[in-house]
Amino acid sequence: MTNVLFASSEAVPYIKTGGLADVAGTLPAYFDRNNYDVRVILPKYTCMEKKWQKDLEFLCHFYVDLGWRKQYAGLFKAEHLGVTYYFIDNEFYFGGAQPYHLIHEDMEKFAYFSKAVLEAIRHMDFSPEILHCHDWQTGLVPVYLKTIYEADPKLKSLKTVFTIHNLKFQGRWHLRGMQDMTGLPEYLFTPDYLEFYGEGNCLKGGVIFSDLVTTVSPSYAAEIRTPEGGEGLDGLFRNRGNRLCGIINGIDEREYDPETDPVIFEHFSVNDADLVEKKHANKTALQEETGMPVDPNKFLIGIVGRMTDQKGFDIIAYMLEEMLSSGRYQFAVLGTGEERYQDMFRFFAGKYPDRITVTVGYSEELAHKIYASCDAFLMPSLFEPCGLSQIISMRYGTVPIVRETGGLKDTVDAYNEYEKKGTGFSFANYNAHEMYGTILYAYDLYQNHKDEWEALMRRIMKQDFSWHTSVEQYAKLYQRLL
Numbered sequence: 001m002t003n004v005l006f007a008s009s010e011a012v013p014y015i016k017t018g019g020l021a022d023v024a025g026t027l028p029a030y031f032d033r034n035n036y037d038v039r040v041i042l043p044k045y046t047c048m049e050k051k052w053q054k055d056l057e058f059l060c061h062f063y064v065d066l067g068w069r070k071q072y073a074g075l076f077k078a079e080h081l082g083v084t085y086y087f088i089d090n091e092f093y094f095g096g097a098q099p100y101h102l103i104h105e106d107m108e109k110f111a112y113f114s115k116a117v118l119e120a121i122r123h124m125d126f127s128p129e130i131l132h133c134h135d136w137q138t139g140l141v142p143v144y145l146k147t148i149y150e151a152d153p154k155l156k157s158l159k160t161v162f163t164i165h166n167l168k169f170q171g172r173w174h175l176r177g178m179q180d181m182t183g184l185p186e187y188l189f190t191p192d193y194l195e196f197y198g199e200g201n202c203l204k205g206g207v208i209f210s211d212l213v214t215t216v217s218p219s220y221a222a223e224i225r226t227p228e229g230g231e232g233l234d235g236l237f238r239n240r241g242n243r244l245c246g247i248i249n250g251i252d253e254r255e256y257d258p259e260t261d262p263v264i265f266e267h268f269s270v271n272d273a274d275l276v277e278k279k280h281a282n283k284t285a286l287q288e289e290t291g292m293p294v295d296p297n298k299f300l301i302g303i304v305g306r307m308t309d310q311k312g313f314d315i316i317a318y319m320l321e322e323m324l325s326s327g328r329y330q331f332a333v334l335g336t337g338e339e340r341y342q343d344m345f346r347f348f349a350g351k352y353p354d355r356i357t358v359t360v361g362y363s364e365e366l367a368h369k370i371y372a373s374c375d376a377f378l379m380p381s382l383f384e385p386c387g388l389s390q391i392i393s394m395r396y397g398t399v400p401i402v403r404e405t406g407g408l409k410d411t412v413d414a415y416n417e418y419e420k421k422g423t424g425f426s427f428a429n430y431n432a433h434e435m436y437g438t439i440l441y442a443y444d445l446y447q448n449h450k451d452e453w454e455a456l457m458r459r460i461m462k463q464d465f466s467w468h469t470s471v472e473q474y475a476k477l478y479q480r481l482l
Contacts, residue, residue, distance in 0.1 A: 001035060001036070001037055002036050002037070002129055002130065002478055002479075002482065003036075003037050003039075003126065003127060003128045003129050003130070004028075004031075004036060004037070004038040004039070004128055004129070004130040004131075004132055004478065005038075005039050005040070005041060005117075005121070005126070005130070005131050005132065006024050006027075006028060006038065006039070006040040006132045006134065007040075007041050007042075007117045007131060007132070007133045007134065007138045007141055008020065008021075008024035008040060008041075008042050008133075008134040008135075008137075009042065009043065009100075009110065009134070009135065009137035009138065010042060010099060011024035011025035011040050011042050012024075012025030012026065013025060013052065014042065014048055014049075014052050014078075014085065014087075015043075015045055015047070017098075017099060018306075019386070019387075019388050020134060020135055020165050022252070023134070023165070023216070023249055024040060024042070024134055026250075026251075026252040026255075026467065027250070027470065027471070027474075028040055028083045029081050029082060029083050030250075030466075030467035030468060030470075031474075031475070032475075033082070035475075036475065036478075037126075038083065039084040039085065039086065039126060039128075040084075040086070041085070041086040041087070041088065042085065042086075042087060042088070043088055043093070043094045043109075043113055044056070044074070044088060044089040044090075044094055045094045045095075045096075045099050046091055046094060046095045047097055047098055047099065052078070055078050056078050057077045057078065058074065058076055059075045059076060059086075059123075059124065060074075060075050060123050061073060061074045061075065061089075062075070062120075062122075062123055064112060064115050064116045065115075065183065066108075066111060066112050066115060066181070066182070067180055067181065067182065067183030068180075068183075071090060071092070071093075071112060072090060073089065073090055073116045073120070074088070074089030074090070075089070075120050075123060075124065076089055086120060086124065088113060088116045088117070088120060090112065090116075093108070093109040093112050093113070094109070103172075103173060104173060104177065107171065107173045107177070107178060107202075108181040110137040110138070110140070110171065110202070111178075111181050111182045111183075111202075113137065113138070114137075114138055114140035114141040114143075115144050115148075117131075117138070117141055118141065118144055118145060118149050121155060121158075122152070122154050122155070127154065128158065129157075129158065129159065129482060130158075130159050130160075130161060130478050130481060130482070131145070131159070131160050131161075132160075132161045132163065133160060133161070133163070133210070134163050134165060135163070135164065135165050135166070135169065135203070136169055136171030136202045136203040136206065137202075138162075138206065139162070139171055139203045139204070139205050139207075140182060140184075140202050140205055141160070141206070142160045142162060142205070142206055142209035142210045143184065143188065143193075143194070143205040143206070143208075143209045144184075145160060145209070147184065147185065147188065148184070159211050159481040159482065160209070160211050160212075161210060161211065161212045161213075161214060161478075161481070162206040162207060162210035162212070162213050163214045163215070163216065164203065164207075164213065164214070164215045164216075164224070164385070165385055165386075166385050167203070167215075167224050167231045167233070167385070168231060168310065168383075169203075170201050170203040170204065170231070170233075171201065171202030171203055172196065172199045172200065172201050173199060173200055174198075174199055174200070175195065175200050178199075178200030182200075188205075193208060196232065196233075197232065203233075207233070207236060207240070208236070211243070211481055212243050212244075212245075212477055212481060213237075213240055213243055213244045213245075214244070214246065214247055215244075215246045215247075215386075216246065216247065216248065216249045216385045217246045217247075217248050217385060217386045217406050217407035217409075217411075218248070218410055219246065219405070219406050219407065219409045220246055220383075220384075220386065220406040220407060221244055221245055221246030222246070223383070223405070224237050225238050225244075229383060246410075247470055247473045247474060248386060248407060248410055248411065248465075248469070248470060249386040249391075249407070249470065250467035250469065250470045250471075251388055251391050251392055251395065251465055251467075252467070253395070253465075256368075256371070256392050256395045257395070258395065258396050258397070258461075261368055261372065263364075263365045263368045263369065264369055264372040264396075265281060265285035265286070265369065265372070266281045266282055266285070268282075269461075270397070270458050270461035270462055275397065275454070275457065275458065276450075276454055276457075279373075279397055279457070280296055282373040283296070283374070283375070284296070285369075285373065286300075286332060286369055286370070286374075287300070287330070289369075290332065290357035291357065292330055292353075292354055292355070292356075293354050295330075297447070298328070298329060298330045298355075299329045299330070299376065299443045299446055299447070300330045300331075300332065300373065300374045300375045300376075301329055301330070301331050301374060301375065301376050301378050301401075301439070302331075302332050302333075302370040302371065302373075302374035302376070302378070302393065302398060303331065303332070303333045303334070303335065303377075303378050303379075304333075304334045304367050304370055304371070304389055305335050305379070305389055306335060306336070306337045307335050307337030307338055307341035307342060307345075308337045308338055308341075309382060310381060310382050310383060310384075311337075311379070311380075311381050311382075312379070312380035312381050313337070313338075315380055315430065315431070315432035316378070316380065316432075316435075317341065317344055319433070319435065319436045320344070320348060321348075322436070323436065323439070324355050324356060327355075328443060329355065329439075329443075330354075330355050330356065330357075331355065331356040331357070332356075332357050332370045332373070332374060333345055333356065333357065333358045333359070334358075334359045334362065334366055334367055335359075335362065336361055336362060342360050345360070346360070371389075371392050371393050371395070371398055372398070373398075374393075375398065375399065376398060376399045376400070376401050376425075376439075376442055376446075377399070377400050377401065378401050378439070379400060379401070379402045379403075379408065380401070380402065380403045380427075380430075380435045381402070381403055381405060381406070381408060382405070383405050384402075384406040384407050384408045385407060386407030386410075386411075387407045387408050387411070390402055390408060390411060390412055390424070391411055391463075394411075394412075394424070394460040394461065394463055394465070395461065395465070396461075397457040397458070397460065397461045399424055399442065399453075399456060399457065399460060400412050400424035400425070400460075401424065401425045401426070401435075401438055401439060401442055402424060403427055403428075403430060403435070404426045404427065404428045408426070411423075411465065412424040412426055414426045415441075415442075415445070415456065417445075420452065420455065422456070422459075423459060424460065425438050425439075426438065
């Protein structure tokens with residue numbers, strides 16, 4: 001039996017702000033439980049829903065030395081879908097209406113959490129052999145492990161894996177403040193270790209001190225080795241050599257299943273003879289629910305995600321007036337993000353209420369309905385470590401239109417009209433007109449080649465993006481370390 005502990009700042013179902021929570025909360029359940037015991041440790045946020053808090057079992061408490069501070073830590077435990085979760089309790093750090101706050105607050109919060117994870121291992125009835133850390137919030141765990149705790153008898157043989165979900169966010173703060181917050185020795189705040197252009201960098205520490213580093217797609221692992229994609233750390237990643245690899249994220253196919261999904265309008269499967277009719281029934285119901293005219297000939301495009309430049313919203317903004325004024329399309333948009341994009345979508349929803357519906361915020365139920373009801377799903381990211389939305393859309397027979405970057409390139413094969421192959425539509429350059437040309441290409445296939453569109457729908461629904469393949473690759477990494 002191989003014991004693995006995931007350390008993460010969020011995990012479904014307990015707390016979620018993005019894809020990190022989906023990975024940390026669903027991946028552990030897919031390991032073979034005869035050979036792996038994979039558990040998760042995360043902060044006990046006060047903003048966690050009450051229904052999850054009431055099931056937590058108190059185990060013990062201890063204290064964490066953080067520089068000149070001595071801070072309380074409670075250790076709680078819960079079970080969900082056969083997976084054990086541990087929670088670090090400290091209301092001073094994990095209070096508030098949301099899990100993340102200003103960077104200087106989060107720096108100390110996650111320095112505390114990183115050290116508390118190692119202290120918790122000394123107090124829990126579980127002895128992990130692999131400590132799998134996720135993103136900058138746990139980047140200091142390997143640093144503490146290989147320095148302050150290097151002689152600890154329970155921790156000294158512990159191996160570490162560090163997964164980068166988004167290199168854009170690195171946990172950076174000025175050196176003096178970071179040294180005070182972490183209590184780490186001064187020699188670590190040099191260019192060979194944590195220093196990065198005059199600041200301290202938690203993610204850099206995680207990369208340097210971990211035994212293996214992974215990203216969430218092979219293409220993203222290649223891109224971060226380049227000056228264009230490396231966010232200033234490309235030299236470090238090139239030096240990692242065979243210690244860096246990319247493993248595609250999966251999705252929980254139990255949650256995203258068009259045959260059983262309780263919130264979509266009508267169930268369907270790839271084996272249904274009347275698949276197109278059932279998809280149209282979902283489309284009609286979404287048009288009615290959102291107040292758009294029911295029109296099967298309109299090309300309904302879904303957009304779900306953070307409204308930021310990273311997700312391609314600047315090139316969407318450039319073409320949106322032209323697309324809406326053409327009368328060919330309807331859009332169903334769900335998300336939150338930068339105010340300028342929220343205001344833009346509100347403006348167009350007011351100008352073209354029959355062609356675009358916009359929900360600013362997030363609703364898991366509405367997201368499922370958009371995935372199940374739309375004809376196509378637009379995701380033209382500037383960069384994308386992996387992306388889950390394009391994978392989910394394929395599960396529901398909704399054809400992805402993506403830019404060829406990172407995980408989008410790894411999961412969506414460009415449609416080939418001559419060989420009748422491909423699992424979506426894609427474009428290479430980050431260019432608004434190139435994106436629009438690809439949308440027009442998809443629109444033409446939808447309107448004028450119905451049989452081929454149906455074949456494409458069925459082909460994408462047969463793609464296997466479950467966690468099983470990813471689990472096999474992670475298991476090989478773990479065994480390589482051991």
